[in-house]
Amino acid sequence: MNSPSVPADSPAPAAWEELVTAALLGTDRRTPPGSAPGREAPVALLDTAAVETVRRRAGLKPARAAQRPRPAPEDPRPALPPAAARRLAMLLADRPGGGGGRRGTAPDLMELLPQWLATANDRGFAPPPETLPALLDAARGRTDLRPAALTFAGPRAVWLARLNPDWRFALRATPGGGASLPHLDDPAEVQQLWQEGLFAERVALLSAIRSRGPAAARELLTTTWATERAEDRLMFLDSLRTGLGPDDEAFLEQALADRSRNVRATAAELLSALPGSALAARMAVRAAACVALDHTRDVPTITVEAPHECDAGMERDGVVAKAPAGRGERSWWFGQLVEAAPLGTWPGRLGGRTPGEIVALPVGDDWQGELHAAWCRAAVRQRDGEWARALLGSPAAPEAGGPGAVSLAERAKLLGTLGPAERAEWVAGFIATHGLSEAFQLLGVCAVPWSGPLGRAVVDALNIARDAGSYPWSFSGVMGLAERCLDPAEASRLDGLLAVPDEPEDASPGAGGYWAEAFQRLVTTLRLRAAMLDELEIPSPSGV
Amino acid sequence: MTQQGVRWTADQVLAMAPDAASRKAGSKLGAAGPWSEAGSTDEGTVWGLCKGSGSKPYQTVIDIADAAGPAYKCSCPSRKFPCKHALGLLLLWAGGEGSVPPAPPPDWAEQWIKGRRQRAEDKRTAGASGSSTASGDPEAARRRAERRAVRVTAGATELEQRLADLLRGGLAGAEQAGYGLWEETAARMVDAQAPGLAARVRELGAIPASGPGWPVRLLEECALIHLLDQGWLRRERLPDALSDTVRSRIGLPASADGPPVRDRWLVLAQYDTADVKLTTRRIWLYGADSGRTALLLSYGAAGRAPELALPVGLALEAEVVAYPGAGQLRAALGEQFAPPEPTAIRPPGVTTAEATARYGEALRDDPWLDSVPVTLDRVVPTPDGDSWQLADADSDTALPLTPAARARPGLWHLVALSGGEPVKVFGECGHRGFTPLTAWPEGEGKAVRLC
Numbered sequence: 005m006n007s008p009s010v011p012a013d014s015p016a017p018a019a020w021e022e023l024v025t026a027a028l029l030g031t032d033r034r035t036p037p038g039s040a041p042g043r044e045a046p047v048a049l050l051d052t053a054a055v056e057t058v059r060r061r062a063g064l065k066p067a068r069a070a071q072r073p074r075p076a077p078e079d080p081r082p083a084l085p086p087a088a089a090r091r092l093a094m095l096l097a098d099r100p101g102g103g104g105g106r107r108g109t110a111p112d113l114m115e116l117l118p119q120w121l122a123t124a125n126d127r128g129f130a131p132p133p134e135t136l137p138a139l140l141d142a143a144r145g146r147t148d149l150r151p152a153a154l155t156f157a158g159p160r161a162v163w164l165a166r167l168n169p170d171w172r173f174a175l176r177a178t179p180g181g182g183a184s185l186p187h188l189d190d191p192a193e194v195q196q197l198w199q200e201g202l203f204a205e206r207v208a209l210l211s212a213i214r215s216r217g218p219a220a221a222r223e224l225l226t227t228t229w230a231t232e233r234a235e236d237r238l239m240f241l242d243s244l245r246t247g248l249g250p251d252d253e254a255f256l257e258q259a260l261a262d263r264s265r266n267v268r269a270t271a272a273e274l275l276s277a278l279p280g281s282a283l284a285a286r287m288a289v290r291a292a293a294c295v296a297l298d299h300t301r302d303v304p305t306i307t308v309e310a311p312h313e314c315d316a317g318m319e320r321d322g323v324v325a326k327a328p329a330g331r332g333e334r335s336w337w338f339g340q341l342v343e344a345a346p347l348g349t350w351p352g353r354l355g356g357r358t359p360g361e362i363v364a365l366p367v368g369d370d371w372q373g374e375l376h377a378a379w380c381r382a383a384v385r386q387r388d389g390e391w392a393r394a395l396l397g398s399p400a401a402p403e404a405g406g407p408g409a410v411s412l413a414e415r416a417k418l419l420g421t422l423g424p425a426e427r428a429e430w431v432a433g434f435i436a437t438h439g440l441s442e443a444f445q446l447l448g449v450c451a452v453p454w455s456g457p458l459g460r461a462v463v464d465a466l467n468i469a470r471d472a473g474s475y476p477w478s479f480s481g482v483m484g485l486a487e488r489c490l491d492p493a494e495a496s497r498l499d500g501l502l503a504v505p506d507e508p509e510d511a512s513p514g515a516g517g518y519w520a521e522a523f524q525r526l527v528t529t530l531r532l533r534a535a536m537l538d539e540l541e542i543p544s545p546s547g548v
Numbered sequence: 549m550t551q552q553g554v555r556w557t558a559d560q561v562l563a564m565a566p567d568a569a570s571r572k573a574g575s576k577l578g579a580a581g582p583w584s585e586a587g588s589t590d591e592g593t594v595w596g597l598c599k600g601s602g603s604k605p606y607q608t609v610i611d612i613a614d615a616a617g618p619a620y621k622c623s624c625p626s627r628k629f630p631c632k633h634a635l636g637l638l639l640l641w642a643g644g645e646g647s648v649p650p651a652p653p654p655d656w657a658e659q660w661i662k663g664r665r666q667r668a669e670d671k672r673t674a675g676a677s678g679s680s681t682a683s684g685d686p687e688a689a690r691r692r693a694e695r696r697a698v699r700v701t702a703g704a705t706e707l708e709q710r711l712a713d714l715l716r717g718g719l720a721g722a723e724q725a726g727y728g729l730w731e732e733t734a735a736r737m738v739d740a741q742a743p744g745l746a747a748r749v750r751e752l753g754a755i756p757a758s759g760p761g762w763p764v765r766l767l768e769e770c771a772l773i774h775l776l777d778q779g780w781l782r783r784e785r786l787p788d789a790l791s792d793t794v795r796s797r798i799g800l801p802a803s804a805d806g807p808p809v810r811d812r813w814l815v816l817a818q819y820d821t822a823d824v825k826l827t828t829r830r831i832w833l834y835g836a837d838s839g840r841t842a843l844l845l846s847y848g849a850a851g852r853a854p855e856l857a858l859p860v861g862l863a864l865e866a867e868v869v870a871y872p873g874a875g876q877l878r879a880a881l882g883e884q885f886a887p888p889e890p891t892a893i894r895p896p897g898v899t900t901a902e903a904t905a906r907y908g909e910a911l912r913d914d915p916w917l918d919s920v921p922v923t924l925d926r927v928v929p930t931p932d933g934d935s936w937q938l939a940d941a942d943s944d945t946a947l948p949l950t951p952a953a954r955a956r957p958g959l960w961h962l963v964a965l966s967g968g969e970p971v972k973v974f975g976e977c978g979h980r981g982f983t984p985l986t987a988w989p990e991g992e993g994k995a996v997r998l999c
Binding site: 047051074 | 557558562571572575578582599639642643708711712713714715716717718719720721763764766767768770771772774775900901903904907908909911912915928930931932933937939940943944945946947948957960961963964965966967968969978979989996
């Protein structure tokens with residue numbers, strides 16, 4: 005039956021059924037009902053069927069209503085300003101996957117979506133409901149977008165996801181399977197979710213409580229710790245990273261004796277990030293025993309005597325005994341000891357020197373790489389800005405760009421311990437000296453939008469690269485970052501770079517035009533970002 | 549009128565795009581970067597230079613204020629219409645970021661605009677002075693129509709014979725006969741200059757493969773073709789209006805000759821359907837003062853969008869002229885007095901029971917109608933097993949969605965818009981179910997396109 009419903013007042017459904025049967029079998033085999041005499045049988049059948057068809061259609065009535073869905077929960081956030089709503093629709097309409105090739109002058113709108121979502125979330129707007137399907141599709145396709153997209157999409161998206169299997173992920177990705185977390189102030193609700201919830205719900209609950217009160221989360225965890233599975237213990241333990249403090253030491257010390265090696269290692273790592281912990285003190289003793297200052301040489305020199313064995317105490321404190329393939333056991337153990345020892349140990353051990361002076365000391369017998377790398381890891385783990393600064397050195401130092409003791413990856417992590425302004429300043433200095441070819445990783449840790457000096461350093465370096473005659477796609481990574489991270493206010497400063505320059509003789513053919521195109525896209529994207537942010541301004545109550 | 553008043557939204561601009569690829573390409577160009585010397589006038593002209601891959605930038609100019617709908621010109625080689633540059637420039641203008649400042653038009657833009665307006669003016673005066681010249685010699689036209697009627701009669705008679713043969717042997721045989729039988733019959737109807745019959749016959753071919761219940765559908769459609777054949781063969785005995793309806797269903801040409809109705813026409817929906825040769829665009833209008841609903845049809849060659857484009861949710865002051873035929877909603881757009889503007893008008897709605905009753909009544913004038921345009925008030929999109937329905941918020945009745953509507957992304961826009969609360973929905977209601985085309989939220993809020 006293809007009709008909305010059976011016609012209620014159809015006089016004779018049986019007659020219609022007979023008609024269909026006769027039509028199916030053929031009038032040669034079956035005489036149709038109600039044949040008027042004098043009409044050929046097939047024609048008579050068609051006559052009757054035509055009347056019946058129109059009668060059936062004209063007699064259609066609505067069907068019974070099915071169980072209506074429960075209305076979506078209220079979204080209390082204010083609606084997006086109209087211009088921002090249009091922008092969102094446009095950003096969402098720009099699906100990736102339109103043939104590769106040269107990027108041309110047009111901005112990559114999809115790349116702007118994360119920034120748009122972050123700003124909209126900051127300002128607390130609600131999406132227009134009809135954009136929810138596109139938002140959910142975007143979140144489905146790109147896991148990196150997912151948290152921001154789902155936050156922005158809000159409660160109605162979760163309601164919608166229940167109705168469409170394609171969007172199930174939104175139920176999993178939202179804490180509590182779509183239901184919001186219980187009131188954290190209600191101990192009964194918290195206890196119930198902690199006891200009965202799914203693993204993801206429990207992790208979300210623990211994290212939420214931890215960020216409000218570290219002790220409460222630890223106490224909740226203690227109640228069930230002994231009965232949790234090893235994988236779950238690992239994840240729960242990991243949530244203690246947030247708000248880690250001296251109060252956690254007793255719990256972590258106890259976890260050092262855990263049955264699971266991964267749990268033990270994580271507990272040790274967390275303890276070593278607490279410089280005042282007993283574990284840190286034990287590691288300090290061990291590490292200090294390996295490092296000494298040799299005054300007998302012309303200049304004071306650090307000497308290293310790596311441990312000869314990994315004893316049970318070391319293993320209990322998280323030192324992994326078995327070295328990975330290709331690494332010497334002793335240097336492997338040594339690295340772990342130094343990494344876990346509080347950095348405060350070293351000035352006392354090395355003649356009262358500052359971190360800067362210590363890093364400058366020569367190290368005997370090729371141990372410098374191992375020692376500095378371990379200090380880097382310690383500085384990152386202990387978030388020690390002074391040591392990070394010392395290990396980073398001057399951005400303009402000749403070895404800063406080369407294969408020095410400290411790799412770019414380590415530098416990026418060290419930069420993470422510094423404040424945003426200092427970080428940007430260091431990277432700007434680095435780019436000014438070394439250019440852009442090594443800067444990508446370092447730029448990635450800088451705060452967005454880039455500070456004025458950093459942005460200028462990047463643009464100057466791009467300009468220098470252009471003048472040198474290379475192709476812009478050698479810098480496409482940095483270009484892409486610049487499109488997303490440069491302060492939109494810088495757009496007007498770039499105007500001078502939009503012209504196609506005269507080509508020097510030794511330049512790569514056509515490079516000038518490609519550069520003009522690349523800068524064109526940069527400027528276009530910056531303008532677009534400026535417009536995007538303006539549109540997301542909270543409208544003034546008086547209207548414009 | 550100020551320019552701000554006619555400035556479109558990005559949605560409206562994108563509604564003009566001939567296809568998804570143009571929409572995307574246009575979106576990317578809707579940023580200041582590649583454009584230079586862009587400007588606009590209060591009269592609704594927008595122009596700019598767009599840097600492309602070549603050395604010479606493309607010249608793009610758009611006349612939005614033209615009474616016959618927006619007109620575009622671009623020096624790019626694209627065959628798409630409007631091209632991505634025109635869309636991009638309109639988006640830039642719609643964005644209102646000051647990238648398209650008011651300015652006197654440059655020569656190249658002004659020449660085109662002036663030429664266009666002059667031609668439009670000439671056409672109008674010519675049309676007013678001597679409209680009879682277009683139809684040529686009335687006697688020759690009458691003879692042509694007679695010859696064609698003879699051929700259609702021959703076609704209808706042959707089709708009746710084929711239908712009788714089919715019913716004599718049984719529909720079960722049609723399943724094995726497959727597509728070829730119908731394709732050949734359809735070709736015979738094309739030869740008979742009865743395109744309406746040809747299209748119906750071609751659709752018969754798809755029914756045996758259309759899933760459970762196909763014999764019922766096949767019998768229904770055969771019976772309605774039979775009814776149309778018989779209507780044609782006895783057209784002299786039909787009332788004039790029904791006879792006109794039969795002629796239009798057969799596919800004979802007619803011209804819109806009803807009295808012009810001037811109104812504020814709300815654009816309810818615009819959607820395209822395409823086959824290998826032709827893109828058909830349907831635009832539903834609702835007259836705010838007359839309460840009438842009218843359908844504009846326009847056509848484009850395969851892959852090209854028809855030129856007429858009216859953004860959903862806007863209203864335009866214009867004359868609309870009906871085509872002949874009882875219960876026929878098709879009309880032609882006559883003179884436009886102002887470009888489309890945003891409006892708060894919404895069509896009044898009915899219940900689901902009233903909607904089916906309206907379809908039933910419409911069949912009295914035109915038994916071949918598949919559906920009628922209807923606005924439903926206060927309905928809730930409701931899942932019903934694997935399917936969906938629109939359920940009245942205030943009673944226990946509902947209209948199931950058509951299979952086509954269930955497969956469209958617009959369904960999810962509708963469900964998201966509703967959030968389980970009642971919405972107002974315009975669409976097509978018929979024996980296959982309801983196809984939603986546009987929806988409005990219960991409170992304030994603009995029209996949301998679902999197609």
